[in-house]
Amino acid sequence: MKLFKKVREICIIGMGRFGTAIAKTLLEDRENNIRLVLIDEEEKHLSPFKDEVDMIYVADCAEQKTLEAMNLKDFDVVIVSASNNIEIVAALAEIGVKSIIARATSNRHAQVLKQIGVNLIVSPEEEAGKKTAMIVANPTLTLYSENMVELQDGFVSASITITNPDMIGKKISELGFRNKYNVSIMMIKRDHKSYIPEGDFEIEDKDLLTFIGKLENITEVFELCARNDKKGKK
Incomplete structure (x- = not known):
């Protein structure tokens, strides 16, 4: 009931x-x-x-x-x-x-x-100004970030679409975002459906991953996720 x-x-x-x-x-x-x-x-x-x-x-x-x-x-x-x-x-x-x-x-x-x-x-104008400054000051965020939100104490949440072929088919636990980069995956969006993933969740091509972590760590993870993207091959 x-x-x-x-x-x-x-x-x-x-x-x-x-x-x-x-x-x-x-x-x-x-x-x-x-x-x-x-x-x-x-x-x-x-x-x-x-x-x-x-x-x-x-x-x-x-x-x-x-x-x-x-x-x-x-x-x-x-x-x-x-x-x-x-x-x-x-x-x-x-x-x-x-x-x-x-x-x-x-x-x-x-x-x-x-x-x-x-x-x-x-204060929407102030919040928008801070967000814009953070994005334009960082080339990686300018190219790849979607829906970035400033949180507290230097933490942000931000989303990126996976294009790195080395990550496709891997489980979240295998990629080691938490241990290697000190960031966590909050949510994964796939085909208009959102998931709160656990460690055995497998990444698929074009998944939209939302991370939370320090800005510098998020930037490092984004560079990994965007490898082989047309805008920024490494």
Whole structure:
């Protein structure tokens, strides 16, 4: 018997590029059991989602009475993706919203948001800038990396498609990524299906491997995985 999974009510305020990306990602997973509500001051930003989400509102969310009328206090999470958001966050905190996620455009902005009640602060521009700098500073990552994410303490996760014929048909345990390079395989994607592999998992041509490890170690592993690739034969 399936256990009942509580519906999570999520609201996104501000449907620019950042808010749109969040909404699309949430909508891609039809099993996440959420009720999604979108708010923006301009109807044109909301119209692409009118048949996809539970409710859309054209409204100025800096007004406390407006937020109260939409019962946002009862939502599990309110995401404020608009960059000019201090008044909106203050109004949300004032009506008693318990979980607020907001976008910050600078360190000072982040400090102010934290002081007025934001639970989680995201800085997409800063994160994108760091990621781009890391990639362009390293020729191997520039050529081969897919979906690189900076983690903590110098660790990253990054993905690469296997092209080295010496790795095809080998088990993960035989390749010794953990012992030789101090990196771990988090996931393998093959023919649109993803796996969390164990040591006896065999690598096939064009598998997409996602690694986690220190940046310098990931780079070394990528050079191995990409050998005999048309862009960079060794």
